[in-house]
Amino acid sequence: MKLKIAIQKSGRLNEDSLNILKDCGISIDNGKDQLKASARNFPMEVFYLRNGDIPQYLRDGVVDVAIIGENVLVEKGEDLRIAEKLGFSKCRVSLAVPKSTKYKSIEDLQGKRIATSYPNTVESYLNKKGIKAELHIISGSVEIAPNIGLADAICDIVSSGSTLFKNNLKEVEKILTSEAVLAVSPKIGSEEEEVLAQLQFRIRAVLSARLSKYVLMNVPNDSIDKILTLLPGMRSPTVLPLAEEGWSSVHTVINKDKFWEVIDELRQAGAEGILVCPIEKMVI
Numbered sequence: 001m002k003l004k005i006a007i008q009k010s011g012r013l014n015e016d017s018l019n020i021l022k023d024c025g026i027s028i029d030n031g032k033d034q035l036k037a038s039a040r041n042f043p044m045e046v047f048y049l050r051n052g053d054i055p056q057y058l059r060d061g062v063v064d065v066a067i068i069g070e071n072v073l074v075e076k077g078e079d080l081r082i083a084e085k086l087g088f089s090k091c092r093v094s095l096a097v098p099k100s101t102k103y104k105s106i107e108d109l110q111g112k113r114i115a116t117s118y119p120n121t122v123e124s125y126l127n128k129k130g131i132k133a134e135l136h137i138i139s140g141s142v143e144i145a146p147n148i149g150l151a152d153a154i155c156d157i158v159s160s161g162s163t164l165f166k167n168n169l170k171e172v173e174k175i176l177t178s179e180a181v182l183a184v185s186p187k188i189g190s191e192e193e194e195v196l197a198q199l200q201f202r203i204r205a206v207l208s209a210r211l212s213k214y215v216l217m218n219v220p221n222d223s224i225d226k227i228l229t230l231l232p233g234m235r236s237p238t239v240l241p242l243a244e245e246g247w248s249s250v251h252t253v254i255n256k257d258k259f260w261e262v263i264d265e266l267r268q269a270g271a272e273g274i275l276v277c278p279i280e281k282m283v284i
């Protein structure tokens with residue numbers, strides 16, 4: 001028995017999906033043109049598929065789990081269960097109009113033409129707002145549509161906003177936010193569920209580690225109390241005496257973003273020789 005997992009064959013999610021499996025200690029025979037590969041050291045079989053086809057494969061039980069953009073689930077797989085959010089490929093799905101359009105509210109889209117690759121997502125958003133519009137479904141390069149007279153507005157993925165900017169468009173409504181997720185087939189068997197639980201355990205250890213840093217610093221003993229109040233997110237830091245009298249080494253795990261917020265205060269409080277190290281795995 002093997003857990004069948006789908007990942008995107010090529011595109012935005014492919015590399016990060018393979019990386020997270022690798023960080024989970026799972027090595028996959030990497031045949032570039034293969035559509036299916038086996039893991040060497042974990043009961044898993046990998047299927048390389050188009051992101052957009054994955055919800056149907058999950059529903060049919062062709063695969064047990066998949067790494068997929070949350071936005072695709074909203075569009076085509078609202079019935080499917082999300083087991084884990086994976087923290088990469090963060091983006092949003094938004095409505096945008098030409099910069100020159102005077103836009104006050106969603107009412108301005110009443111009766112307008114909207115180009116999109118995500119018709120269900122747009123349709124349900126507009127329905128909720130009581131707006132009727134004409135949808136033009138296109139599969140790519142959506143942002144070009146207003147410039148060639150095909151549409152008055154678009155709905156597509158936005159990340160940095162540079163594609164909108166280059167096409168003279170402005171974002172006017174944020175419909176949803178998305179990131180890569182691990183989605184589960186409703187037909188998954190009980191043995192496969194057990195493997196999935198092992199996989200999730202590993203994924204959580206990898207994701208926690210990615211968010212954290214191991215920090216070490218030398219601190220004069222009379223500053224230890226002050227330093228400990230500055231270090232957020234720790235339960236119990238380790239304090240060890242240095243060979244030099246009157247000094248200690250303080251070790252702790254810290255959220256990687258928090259570190260920059262407190263670095264100046266740590267130094268002012270007397271911390272020296274601060275080391276920030278990556279953590280490979282973290283089991284909480």
Ligand SMILES: Nc1ncnc2c1ncn2[C@@H]1O[C@H](COP(=O)(O)OP(=O)(O)OP(=O)(O)O)[C@@H](O)[C@H]1O
Binds near residue numbers: 009053071072178
């Ligand atoms: N610019 C972006 N920044 C961050 N994430 C993105 C961006 N564009 C797309 N994504 C996310 O990556 C997923 C895959 O996008 P990509 O463009 O590679 O494939 P696709 O054309 O949607 O799918 P398919 O595999 O069916 O061809 C999207 O569903 C979305 O969740």
Ligand SMILES: O=P(O)(O)OC[C@H]1O[C@H](OP(=O)(O)OP(=O)(O)O)[C@H](O)[C@@H]1O
Binds near residue numbers: 158162163
């Ligand atoms: O806000 P930005 O950072 O510019 O990202 C948004 C763009 O990224 C995606 O396209 P992608 O590059 O995947 O090309 P595609 O249309 O061929 O899928 C998406 O469809 C947007 O066009």
Ligand SMILES: [Mg+2]
């Ligand atoms: Mg794309």
